[in-house]
Amino acid sequence: MITFNMNDGHVIPSVGYGVYLMSPAEVEAHLPEAIEAGYRHIDTANAYFNEKAVGRVVRRSGIDRGEFFITSKLFPQDYGAEDCGKAIDATLRRLDTDYLDLLLLHQPYGRYTEAWQVMEEAVAAGKVRSIGLSNFNQAKTQEVLDVASVTPAVLQVEIHPYWNQHGMKAFLKDRNVTFEAWYPLGHGDAKLLAEPVFARLAEKYGRTPAQIILRWHLQEGNVVFPKTLNPVHMAENIDIFDFSLTDDEMAEINALPQRAYYDVPEEAPAFVLQHNDWDAQE
Numbered sequence: 001m002i003t004f005n006m007n008d009g010h011v012i013p014s015v016g017y018g019v020y021l022m023s024p025a026e027v028e029a030h031l032p033e034a035i036e037a038g039y040r041h042i043d044t045a046n047a048y049f050n051e052k053a054v055g056r057v058v059r060r061s062g063i064d065r066g067e068f069f070i071t072s073k074l075f076p077q078d079y080g081a082e083d084c085g086k087a088i089d090a091t092l093r094r095l096d097t098d099y100l101d102l103l104l105l106h107q108p109y110g111r112y113t114e115a116w117q118v119m120e121e122a123v124a125a126g127k128v129r130s131i132g133l134s135n136f137n138q139a140k141t142q143e144v145l146d147v148a149s150v151t152p153a154v155l156q157v158e159i160h161p162y163w164n165q166h167g168m169k170a171f172l173k174d175r176n177v178t179f180e181a182w183y184p185l186g187h188g189d190a191k192l193l194a195e196p197v198f199a200r201l202a203e204k205y206g207r208t209p210a211q212i213i214l215r216w217h218l219q220e221g222n223v224v225f226p227k228t229l230n231p232v233h234m235a236e237n238i239d240i241f242d243f244s245l246t247d248d249e250m251a252e253i254n255a256l257p258q259r260a261y262y263d264v265p266e267e268a269p270a271f272v273l274q275h276n277d278w279d280a281q282e
């Protein structure tokens with residue numbers, strides 16, 4: 001497994017297993033297969049409603065907690081200074097762990113600068129090792145940078161060959177922020193996977209188009225956690241470390257037309273404003 005060095009001195013595995021839109025039952029069924037296939041980095045969130053199941057599977061694996069890299073994310077309802085510390089403690093309880101490897105602010109709405117300061121305290125208290133942001137644009141990231149004593153280690157945003165985020169990367173270059181890709185395979189978009197450049201490179205390297213895309217991410221410095229319930233894909237997605245694309249091939253992929261699948265709205269959408277009871281999960 002290739003790892004990336006983050007700007008806070010911690011190390012992050014470049015490939016993880018994402019459990020977005022997986023029910024607790026699906027996590028119980030498929031996360032053990034991913035662990036068996038070699039995954040040790042797990043990406044969950046309060047809003048995925050499956051942290052308790054993740055905690056149970058990790059505990060049951062019998063593998064040392066220290067070998068895992070576990071990420072979760074806070075939701076805007078808990079960003080206020082009076083709620084955020086409790087939300088971090090509750091996240092640890094649901095995941096049945098003493099610390100998180102990485103904690104992100106999931107959505108760029110509400111009192112996120114207050115939450116950032118509480119997350120910094122959680123780092124000082126040893127509850128969280130690294131902290132970062134998700135779905136923040138340049139202006140909102142700058143607001144956090146303006147109050148931050150700890151620079152975000154990670155920015156998790158939509159990234160794939162149709163949306164390479166080179167603009168955001170240029171903005172954060174001097175801060176050495178590690179980028180994490182959501183929708184790394186285009187959320188299963190058949191058009192992306194069928195781009196002729198990936199078919200040609202797959203043929204050249206004896207790989208699948210998905211592996212070519214994931215290898216592009218790796219060489220771009222992006223952490224990925226492609227979602228799959230299919231054990232063949234699980235094995236394939238982590239088997240990208242023994243070949244490399246040339247600079248010309250990287251440039252050809254980066255020349256694909258750019259468009260995001262999802263525009264992060266400036267104002268909070270309804271699903272973000274809805275209040276949730278994170279403990280109400282199996």
Ligand code: NAD
Nearest residue numbers: 018019020043182183184185186187188210226227228233
């Ligand atoms: P993805 O790009 O990982 O696509 C998943 C799709 O790709 C599925 O349909 C799957 O069957 C298919 N697939 C997986 N491996 C394949 C392979 N080897 N060959 C062919 N097809 C393959 O998109 P996603 O699941 O939406 O996102 C991945 C992860 O990103 C999530 O699990 C979650 O952890 C994270 N995420 C974060 C946010 C955020 O707001 N921070 C938003 C969305 C997703």
